[in-house]
Amino acid sequence: MPIRLNLLREVQAADEERRKDPVKRAILGGVVLVGLVFAWSSVLQLRVMRAGSELARVQGKWHDIEKTYKAAVENRRLAAEADDHLVALQRYTTNRFLWGTCLNELQHLLAGTEGINVVRVRGEQNFNVTPEVKPKPGQGAPKPATSTEKTVLTIEARDYSSQPGDQVTKLKGFLALHAIPGAPSAGVSNQVSLLNISAPQTDKDGSASYVTFSLQSTYPEKTRQ
Structure with a gap:
């Protein structure tokens, strides 16, 4: 093998x-x-x-x-x-305040008095603007800008009535109580101040006596956004 x-x-x-x-x-x-x-x-x-x-x-x-x-x-x-x-x-x-309407109504008010001769009318209208206030994040909506309208009417006049000075109070009451169309807030009384009033005086020719006075009517403020 x-x-x-x-x-x-x-x-x-x-x-x-x-x-x-x-x-x-x-x-x-x-x-x-x-x-x-x-x-x-x-x-x-x-x-x-x-x-x-x-x-x-x-x-x-x-x-x-x-x-x-x-x-x-x-x-x-x-x-x-x-x-x-x-x-x-x-x-x-x-x-808005309408000066034309206001002066027209003033004319009608003066017609309701006796012996008032207007020497001067002065109107002042100012606007106080407040800018918009933006809130901080997460603190709600912003405060919108506003414009506040301030209107003042000053009247210088003479009172030739039979009792000089009596019509001054009457005219002051008319201005305060009568709502003049065109005022910022119709139906709201105005603040009327007697700025000054003189002692009785006599014309140069001595035919009439009078007092001079000044009234100031401040209308309610109107604020707009």
């Missing part, structure tokens, strides 16, 4: 041992796992890049919309402000 000698047996045994080595298998498994992780991270990176591109596109579109939105909001604010101005002008047109 022939004898067979395997001269590579030891080499083959060593190779078999190396193939069965768990460390080598672990290293091989780790390499495969790292490769899979790298591949998955590459996929995620591609998705992130795609999402970033989509985000940039959406942001660009939003910026375009935001410009249009801001323009629309500003136009709406200007329109509301213009409406407020128109309402204020309309209110002022219907409620």
Whole structure:
């Protein structure tokens, strides 16, 4: 019977041992796992890049919309402000002090007195404007701007009545109690003050006696927004 000698047996045994080595298998498994992780991270990176591109596109579109939105909001604010101005002008047109009507009514009041000769009539009209007060964030609505109208009528005259000075009190009462059309608040009494009154005097020709006096009528203030 022939004898067979395997001269590579030891080499083959060593190779078999190396193939069965768990460390080598672990290293091989780790390499495969790292490769899979790298591949998955590459996929995620591609998705992130795609999402970033989509985000940039959406942001660009939003910026375009935001410009249009801001323009629309500003136009709406200007329109509301213009409406407020128109309402204020309309209110002022219907409620403003009418000097012509006031002087016409004053003429009728003077006709009800005896011997009053007007020397001078002076009208003063002032507006005290208070600017808008803007609240701090979260503290409610702003306080609107206001305009307060102050009207004063001053009359300098002479009383030539039979008893000089008697008609001064009568005229003062008329001015205080009679609501003059065109006044800031119709139906509200005015504050009438006697600024001065002189002692009885005589004309140069000595034909008549009179007193000079000054009355000041202050009308109720009118505040508008």
